[in-house]
Amino acid sequence: MRTEGTLTRLDRVFARLDREPQRPAHIDMPRMSRHRVVLFSATLAFYLAIVWAVVTTSWLVRLDWQVMFFRPYQQWPQIHAFLDYYVVLGQRGPTAVMVASWLGWRSWRQRTLRPLLTLATSLLLLNITVGAAKYGMGRLGPHYATVIGSNEMGMGGDIFPSGHTANAVVTWGILAYLASTPRARRWLSAGSAVTSLGVGLTTVYLGTHWLSDVLLGWAAGLLILLALPWFEPLIARVEQLLFDLRDRWRDRRGRPATAAPAAPADAPVVLGPRAPARDEAPVARETVGAGRPPRPAVYLAPGPHTTRAERTPVTPAGSRRPPHPDRAPRGTTSTARS
Numbered sequence: 001m002r003t004e005g006t007l008t009r010l011d012r013v014f015a016r017l018d019r020e021p022q023r024p025a026h027i028d029m030p031r032m033s034r035h036r037v038v039l040f041s042a043t044l045a046f047y048l049a050i051v052w053a054v055v056t057t058s059w060l061v062r063l064d065w066q067v068m069f070f071r072p073y074q075q076w077p078q079i080h081a082f083l084d085y086y087v088v089l090g091q092r093g094p095t096a097v098m099v100a101s102w103l104g105w106r107s108w109r110q111r112t113l114r115p116l117l118t119l120a121t122s123l124l125l126l127n128i129t130v131g132a133a134k135y136g137m138g139r140l141g142p143h144y145a146t147v148i149g150s151n152e153m154g155m156g157g158d159i160f161p162s163g164h165t166a167n168a169v170v171t172w173g174i175l176a177y178l179a180s181t182p183r184a185r186r187w188l189s190a191g192s193a194v195t196s197l198g199v200g201l202t203t204v205y206l207g208t209h210w211l212s213d214v215l216l217g218w219a220a221g222l223l224i225l226l227a228l229p230w231f232e233p234l235i236a237r238v239e240q241l242l243f244d245l246r247d248r249w250r251d252r253r254g255r256p257a258t259a260a261p262a263a264p265a266d267a268p269v270v271l272g273p274r275a276p277a278r279d280e281a282p283v284a285r286e287t288v289g290a291g292r293p294p295r296p297a298v299y300l301a302p303g304p305h306t307t308r309a310e311r312t313p314v315t316p317a318g319s320r321r322p323p324h325p326d327r328a329p330r331g332t333t334s335t336a337r338s
Contacts, residue, residue, distance in 0.1 A: 030177065032229040040226040047219040054139070054160070054212050057151045064210040065149060068142045072205040083202045090164030090199035095171040096123060103178070113239045115178050121231050122170050125224045130166050133220070134158040142207050162209045162217030168196035169221025177225060196221065 030036075053060040073080055088094055096119075103115035139160035140152040153160075172195050176188035200214035209217075 030229045030232070036226055036229065040223065043219055043222050043226060047216065047223065050212060050216045050219065051137075054151050054216075055153060057149075060212050061151045062149070064142075064212050067204060067211050068145075068207065071207070073207060076205075079205075083205055087164065087199060087202045087206065089172075089195055090168040090203070092123075092163070092167045092171075095167065099171050099174065102175075106178075113242060114235060117235045117238055118178060118228065119174055121235060122174055122224055122228060125227070125231075126166060126170050126221070129224065130161060130163055130217075130220050133161055133216075134163070139210075139213075141213075142210060159209055160213050160216060161220045162200060162203055162213040164203050164209075165196060165200035165214050165217030166221040166224075168192075168199040169218060170224050172196060173221065173225045177228060 050060070100116065100119060103119055106115050107113055135158055137160050138154050138156050138158070140146065140155045140157035141159045144157065145152050146155070169192070172192035173189070176185050176192055179185035179188050196218065200209075200217060203209040204211055204214055
């Protein structure tokens with residue numbers, strides 16, 4: 001009987017996912033090649049050039065002021081509402097949640113923690129490098145500028161470089177970095193570049209960043225993506241450590257309780273030595289067989305008992321009854337008693 005016609009769309013999707021390999025063997029880790037080293041060096045030089053141009057109050061600072069006086073949000077107010085929502089693609093919290101959800105699904109499907117660990121490493125590097133540059137240079141934004149034409153450096157601000165731009169480059173670029181095929185890597189690289197470019201220009205449009213802040217944010221995010229292959233060995237060691245801890249926890253949790261094995265019915269029972277009391281002689285070890293009846297207790301020892309009428313009352317003055325001829329004197333052992 002054919003049942004393929006009754007499958008729903010969701011059933012077909014899960015059936016397709018079940019045919020995917022758990023650990024794709026064709027996924028290779030990016031290496032720090034010579035081409036990547038050249039790109040990293042060029043991006044670092046561009047980063048330092050932007051910082052130097054702003055510190056020396058060069059033509060780039062004058063361009064920043066010209067764009068600020070142009071006030072793009074007043075020139076094109078019809079797109080203001082859309083760009084208020086579009087700039088969220090550069091905020092760290094929402095974008096990290098969205099990308100982490102997708103990478104978590106990939107980690108579960110591929111039985112590996114590398115996507116999540118790579119995302120965590122990139123965000124940690126982003127917070128350290130961009131945060132240190134922000135608070136180290138202390139530049140004020142366009143809305144808080146004090147002197148026209150100055151670079152506003154060392155004034156206690158935190159906008160240089162642009163955190164929205166750098167975060168957009170890293171968060172969406174990590175999808176291209178972790179792509180499994182060259183074609184997917186090219187498409188995702190183009191998409192992340194367009195997204196980060198739009199986020200950076202949106203901050204300039206809204207007046208929250210200078211144009212030089214956006215340029216430095218692009219360079220800062222690209223430096224982190226280019227430096228990730230240097231951290232791949234550390235990511236692999238952390239993943240192996242986490243898997244080892246998981247296996248140990250599973251073994252400790254799923255190990256059955258070991259009970260003492262029961263002795264067979266025909267095996268002899270060996271009584272261990274008991275510590276003798278102070279007034280008691282030591283007792284030797286004794287082996288009791290299973291077929292031999294146990295020795296009765298002293299108060300249950302078998303033997304003839306005299307009736308109450310035959311017992312001789314004992315008084316301090318002695319017995320008042322004459323001894324019975326058939327009764328054995330007190331203190332002797334009966335022959336019938338074992």
